[in-house]
Amino acid sequence: MLHFFWWRFISLLFSLAFASIVIFFILDTLPGDPAAFMLGLNATEETIGALREKLHLDVSAVRRYFIWIGSLLTGDFGMSHTYQVPVWELIKERIFVSFPLAFYALLLSIFIGFPLGVLAAQCNQTFLGTVIIGTNQLGVSVPEFWFAILLVFIFSILLSWFPSGGFPGWSEGFLPVMKSLFLPAVALSFSRLSVLARVVRFSLQEAMSQDYFRTALAKGVPRSRAIWYHALRNAIIPLISILGLQFSSLLAGAIVIENVFFLPGLGRLVFQAVTQRDLIVVRGVVMLITFAVIVVTFLVELSCAALDPRLRKRIC
Amino acid sequence: MLRPFLTPVGNPGFRFFSDLPLSLLFGGVLFLIFAFSAFLSLFWLPYDVTHLEISFRFQGPSLAHWLGTDHFGRDILSMLISGASVSLGVAVFSVFIGVMIGVPLGLTAAARYHCLPDEIIMRGSDLMLAFPSLVSAILITAVFGPSVLNSIIAIGIFNIPVFLRLSRAKGLHLWESGFVKAARMCGKGAFRISLEHILPNIAPFLIIQGTLRFSLCILGEATLSYLGLGAHPPLSSWGRMLSEAQTFITLAPHTAFVPGITIVLCVLSVNLVGEGLRELFDSQRVRPRS
Amino acid sequence: MLFVLYFSYLYYNFLMKFHVRNSEKVRCVPASCLLKTFAFAFLFFCAVPFAQAEAVRVPRILRLGMVLEPPHLDPTIGVAGAVDEIVHANIFEGLTRLNPAGEVRASLARSWYISDDGLEYVFSLRRGVRFHDGSIFDAHDVKFSLDRARAGSSVNGQKDLFSDILSVDVIDALTVRVRLIRANADFLYNMAWGNAVIVNPKTASQNAFHPVGTGPFAFSRWVRGDHVTLVKSPSYQGPSIRLDRVDFRFIPDPAAAFSAMMAGDLDAFPRFPAPELLPRFTSDPRFSVIVGTTEGEVILSINNGRSPFRDIRVRRAIAHAIDRRAVIKGAVFGYGVPIGTHFAPHHPAYVDLTSLSSYDPVRSGFLLSKAGFSDGFETTLILPPPIYARRAGEVIAAQLRAVGIRARIINMEWAQWLERVFERKDFDLTVIAHTEAMDIGIYARPDYYFQYKNSEFQKLMKSLKEMTDPSRRRFILQQAQKKIAVDYVNAYLFQVSKIGVSNVKLRGLWRDSPLQLNDLTSVYWGD
Numbered sequence A: 001m002l003h004f005f006w007w008r009f010i011s012l013l014f015s016l017a018f019a020s021i022v023i024f025f026i027l028d029t030l031p032g033d034p035a036a037f038m039l040g041l042n043a044t045e046e047t048i049g050a051l052r053e054k055l056h057l058d059v060s061a062v063r064r065y066f067i068w069i070g071s072l073l074t075g076d077f078g079m080s081h082t083y084q085v086p087v088w089e090l091i092k093e094r095i096f097v098s099f100p101l102a103f104y105a106l107l108l109s110i111f112i113g114f115p116l117g118v119l120a121a122q123c124n125q126t127f128l129g130t131v132i133i134g135t136n137q138l139g140v141s142v143p144e145f146w147f148a149i150l151l152v153f154i155f156s157i158l159l160s161w162f163p164s165g166g167f168p169g170w171s172e173g174f175l176p177v178m179k180s181l182f183l184p185a186v187a188l189s190f191s192r193l194s195v196l197a198r199v200v201r202f203s204l205q206e207a208m209s210q211d212y213f214r215t216a217l218a219k220g221v222p223r224s225r226a227i228w229y230h231a232l233r234n235a236i237i238p239l240i241s242i243l244g245l246q247f248s249s250l251l252a253g254a255i256v257i258e259n260v261f262f263l264p265g266l267g268r269l270v271f272q273a274v275t276q277r278d279l280i281v282v283r284g285v286v287m288l289i290t291f292a293v294i295v296v297t298f299l300v301e302l303s304c305a306a307l308d309p310r311l312r313k314r315i316c
Numbered sequence B: 001m002l003r004p005f006l007t008p009v010g011n012p013g014f015r016f017f018s019d020l021p022l023s024l025l026f027g028g029v030l031f032l033i034f035a036f037s038a039f040l041s042l043f044w045l046p047y048d049v050t051h052l053e054i055s056f057r058f059q060g061p062s063l064a065h066w067l068g069t070d071h072f073g074r075d076i077l078s079m080l081i082s083g084a085s086v087s088l089g090v091a092v093f094s095v096f097i098g099v100m101i102g103v104p105l106g107l108t109a110a111a112r113y114h115c116l117p118d119e120i121i122m123r124g125s126d127l128m129l130a131f132p133s134l135v136s137a138i139l140i141t142a143v144f145g146p147s148v149l150n151s152i153i154a155i156g157i158f159n160i161p162v163f164l165r166l167s168r169a170k171g172l173h174l175w176e177s178g179f180v181k182a183a184r185m186c187g188k189g190a191f192r193i194s195l196e197h198i199l200p201n202i203a204p205f206l207i208i209q210g211t212l213r214f215s216l217c218i219l220g221e222a223t224l225s226y227l228g229l230g231a232h233p234p235l236s237s238w239g240r241m242l243s244e245a246q247t248f249i250t251l252a253p254h255t256a257f258v259p260g261i262t263i264v265l266c267v268l269s270v271n272l273v274g275e276g277l278r279e280l281f282d283s284q285r286v287r288p289r290s
Numbered sequence C: 001m002l003f004v005l006y007f008s009y010l011y012y013n014f015l016m017k018f019h020v021r022n023s024e025k026v027r028c029v030p031a032s033c034l035l036k037t038f039a040f041a042f043l044f045f046c047a048v049p050f051a052q053a054e055a056v057r058v059p060r061i062l063r064l065g066m067v068l069e070p071p072h073l074d075p076t077i078g079v080a081g082a083v084d085e086i087v088h089a090n091i092f093e094g095l096t097r098l099n100p101a102g103e104v105r106a107s108l109a110r111s112w113y114i115s116d117d118g119l120e121y122v123f124s125l126r127r128g129v130r131f132h133d134g135s136i137f138d139a140h141d142v143k144f145s146l147d148r149a150r151a152g153s154s155v156n157g158q159k160d161l162f163s164d165i166l167s168v169d170v171i172d173a174l175t176v177r178v179r180l181i182r183a184n185a186d187f188l189y190n191m192a193w194g195n196a197v198i199v200n201p202k203t204a205s206q207n208a209f210h211p212v213g214t215g216p217f218a219f220s221r222w223v224r225g226d227h228v229t230l231v232k233s234p235s236y237q238g239p240s241i242r243l244d245r246v247d248f249r250f251i252p253d254p255a256a257a258f259s260a261m262m263a264g265d266l267d268a269f270p271r272f273p274a275p276e277l278l279p280r281f282t283s284d285p286r287f288s289v290i291v292g293t294t295e296g297e298v299i300l301s302i303n304n305g306r307s308p309f310r311d312i313r314v315r316r317a318i319a320h321a322i323d324r325r326a327v328i329k330g331a332v333f334g335y336g337v338p339i340g341t342h343f344a345p346h347h348p349a350y351v352d353l354t355s356l357s358s359y360d361p362v363r364s365g366f367l368l369s370k371a372g373f374s375d376g377f378e379t380t381l382i383l384p385p386p387i388y389a390r391r392a393g394e395v396i397a398a399q400l401r402a403v404g405i406r407a408r409i410i411n412m413e414w415a416q417w418l419e420r421v422f423e424r425k426d427f428d429l430t431v432i433a434h435t436e437a438m439d440i441g442i443y444a445r446p447d448y449y450f451q452y453k454n455s456e457f458q459k460l461m462k463s464l465k466e467m468t469d470p471s472r473r474r475f476i477l478q479q480a481q482k483k484i485a486v487d488y489v490n491a492y493l494f495q496v497s498k499i500g501v502s503n504v505k506l507r508g509l510w511r512d513s514p515l516q517l518n519d520l521t522s523v524y525w526g527d
Helices: A002-028 A034-039 A045-054 A061-073 A087-122 A127-141 A144-158 A174-208 A211-218 A223-253 A255-260 A266-275 A279-307 B022-041 B076-111 B116-130 B133-144 B148-175 B178-185 B190-226 B238-248 B253-286 C002-022 C031-051 C081-087 C139-150 C254-262 C275-282 C312-321 C324-332 C361-370 C387-402 C414-423 C439-444 C455-466 C470-486
Strands: C061-066 C096-098 C104-106 C109-114 C120-125 C165-172 C175-180 C217-223 C227-232 C245-250 C287-302 C336-338 C377-383 C405-411 C429-434 C491-503
Touching: A002 A061, A002 A279, A002 B116, A002 B133, A034 A045, A061 A279, A087 A127, A087 A174, A087 A223, A087 A266, A087 A279, A127 A174, A127 B190, A127 B253, A144 A174, A144 A255, A144 B190, A144 B238, A144 B253, A144 C254, A174 A223, A174 A255, A211 A223, A255 A266, A255 B133, A266 A279, A266 B133, A279 B116, A279 B133, B022 B076, B022 B253, B076 B116, B076 B148, B076 B190, B076 B238, B076 B253, B116 B148, B133 B148, B133 B190, B148 B190, B178 B190, B190 B238, B190 B253, B238 B253, B238 C254, B238 C275, C061 C081, C061 C254, C104 C109, C120 C139, C139 C165, C139 C175, C254 C275, C275 C287, C275 C491, C287 C312, C287 C387, C312 C361, C312 C387, C312 C405, C312 C491, C324 C336, C324 C387, C324 C491, C377 C387, C377 C414, C387 C405, C387 C429, C439 C455, C439 C470, C455 C470
Parallel strands: C061 C245, C377 C405, C377 C429
Antiparallel strands: C096 C104, C109 C120, C120 C175, C165 C175, C217 C227, C227 C245, C287 C429, C287 C491, C336 C491
16 A cells, blocks of 8 residues: 555656646747736837846746746745736635635536436436436537526526626625626536436446345335435445546636636636736646646545555556 | 447347437437538538628528528528538547547557556546646647637547547456457467457447547537637637627527527537437347347 | 535435335336425525525715726836726826816816926926825825836836936925926826826835825725725815725626626726627616717728838728728727728817728729739738727628738737737738827837838927927828828728716716726716
8 A cells, every 4th residue: 555655646746747847838838928918009119128027037948947836836826927916816816706616516516416317317218317318418518608698698687686797705795695606606517417417327327237236126125215225325436536526627617607707716817817928827727726636636546545455456 | 340339230130210229310310410511511601601791780580591690791501501610620630639649548558557658648648637628728729829720639639538548448348358368368469459359349439439529529619719719710610609699699689599509409419429329339239149 | 514514414314205205106206306306406506696685776886897907006017008997097196187078187286387498397286185095295206206107117108208308306395397308298198197197105016906096096905807996085185076986897708798787787887898789778778878989099000011011002902992881880880980090080180081091992903903913912810809800800801802802810819919910010910909099109110010111200200299389280290190191001990989888877977088097086876
């Protein structure tokens, strides 16, 4: 086990180092001059030059990479070029929008997608089952942004039940926040709940064809009880790792939805920062997300290995 | 080796239409319509989509313009047809990238299970999965500029780990099986075994996964061009039509609804085909071979 | 969090009980139970956001919509117009200010005296003015601000405004003398710009994220990506301010801007980005629509330094190939004024020169064949992100194609556009709005991105700068307009209209936009 741990840990470090190199140098090739962006149309070349110097854009790329990594290791994400505030402050602000949104969307998709999947597996070959499967098919086929546009059109323009977007800030209280996050969360969760329902349905059906399920039935356990107590418990294990990964992808993957609802989340921060060539922000956020995913994968692998000795096989 | 899975030959109980899953039939027909219109757009369109007739803008559906006109007075049906070639083209090539790079790597990893090449390849694919895909796609198009080719690359790269993992997982399973062991006894090398025994047997899974990824790629292309990172005008693209129509949704709802419904139908048809194929392969496998 | 956990537990129990109870009777869950399950899940996640009653409007709050979020809030760094839209005249004040008609009025300077040769300005300052941090405003602040703006290391985006200043001297606490190198008729006007506002030496370095000025509103907070909040400043001594709080909300997407106005999330949108939706607002009694003028000229910039555009016949052919009415209709849905030169039509010195480049595809084709391009040619048209540019670009590309010029459209982001077009001058054609007021002078810069190098025009601009006599100035300006029109430097398209949408009860918003600002000092809620 210890050998496995160290091997994985070293490869984790390698992954992180490699990721940082990729992130830094891909971003370094971005065309577009941040200084020119900040100064705009009537700027003279003299001013642009002065600003470039101020932003340390005139140092070589390799040196800037080591400066960047060095400050990352001490927990300093640097200063945003465009906003003139520490990147960490920006990320902190945005996480309080993105995290609740991702959490909300995830909850919605679990609470709706999970029963749907169970029902579909139970009612296989019936009308209800077909309807659920059909809805799920629709769910994975609808472009997220279009669904979001429709939601805004119906619920905020026509019915004006919800704000069309924006984020009031946590200082305004819990209710306004929930209200403003509701439509985005629904838009985000629609396709995800369909995927979830599908996975639940498949793994349940798989479990229902297993021997232990048949044994349970043969022992006289009622069918639905067998499903809930026996099949589902086994089907739920792969779900958890899927959910874990979905959550981290939701954190920055909600770019499009955040754009439609103009929410100040992490995704839109990255998107804006890319267009404004605020590379230090992009690097910080992308690195943070990649770091989170890599570490989560590492932990998942470790716990799987702890549970299942077969996975601990030594490297040849 | 491919034949028993793909064609009903050798299975006397199979009648083509009645045994074909309904979803495959329905999705297939729908998809053929899209594929045909994409093909057609290369030669002929009902109206010229580069010709603007601003005084005819926002017309509702009529005999002359079946689906109405957009804010420049262009025929929406023609734009959809020509957008089909972009959407489907991007999707085809990005799946192709994923298969062509992912499958060989996955087979290699399976052949060298738990050795250094496997470790390196798997770490690499984990790393790719760790990057947030949409953010990276945006970065790629920002680096190389928005164009059709770059959206193919940006979308295609994220198909690589999917096919890699699939072919490795299924390949590993097969490496344990009797016929592969027999082949090894015969002195076949890892390369030949992968090519002659593993690949044909994982083909059905690859095909199903391919169709599913295909539909995701259509959505991905729509998303990128919605964000303004896809094909340039005068090429039309479904996502850009939606983003342009978004402000007109109260003014001329059909400009926003029609492209959206088109995307849904197209993606749905591909998904149905995937679902149908899965059913077909499952039913083939369950049936005893003659 | 605990609540959610507790709820999940309840939910699980509910499902369990339910299934155990029903399992013996039916194989499949009946529809009514399905409904119950759903109802329960929805109850929590949907009822909560629905639960809130309509919020009570506090009348003295104003929520303004803006398209772009400023990168920072210091108007003396860079030229981002969005900064000025928030802070200029609201947080910061200059020595002078403009009234809605674009005329120079007193601001921090109560009055001024100009020497006969126009080389010396003596400003006497307003008494008792305080910065928002409590410190007292005096002549030293003026000297600091102007010296900081014109220093060599300054990153002020409009250094040209200060280039004529020779020295700034403090005479006493409330008197400042500015000496100029040469007479400059625009000096007082220049001092009204957002780039020339007076800052506090103590807080100047923090203005980017916590601006401290002398204006009627003080900075309160900035939720990045969403809004900036200003509150009424208690220390302001000018005319009474009838708003307690102003929120500037950033909504880059025109569709979202529309829905935010329609849903009542915003009170006003002074520069509404989607002219096509105006009919929706004009027909709605809740809104009033104000169409005014801006200083933004939209032009099809032509790279004069690159063949085939070095040839005036080609440039002229392009100008005649463009149907401005169609462009205006297609790009801004009719909310624009055709221009024939780089000058604002509402300016008194404007000359209508649109006839010089009337829509005439036949002549355009003729000019092209005379220039040796009877089969037309291939070129590129680079478009920056604003929606007017994208739309105008598509219309223009179609019109150019009609005369044989096949322009390939390349859409670019701002940063990329600025680097490639503006800095490296690597482009053929591009569509762009020049939003600065009175910016005809850019044609005198030989290294400016469209690379018009004409010594005659440069001489005209030089004489204009030194000229203080209004009628002579007007004459020179007209000469300049004609010069760039007959040289067909660029294809001049239209003057952008300022389209403001606001709640019908809101009064006092500016109709026109002589500078890029939202002066809120006279805004109030009527009945």
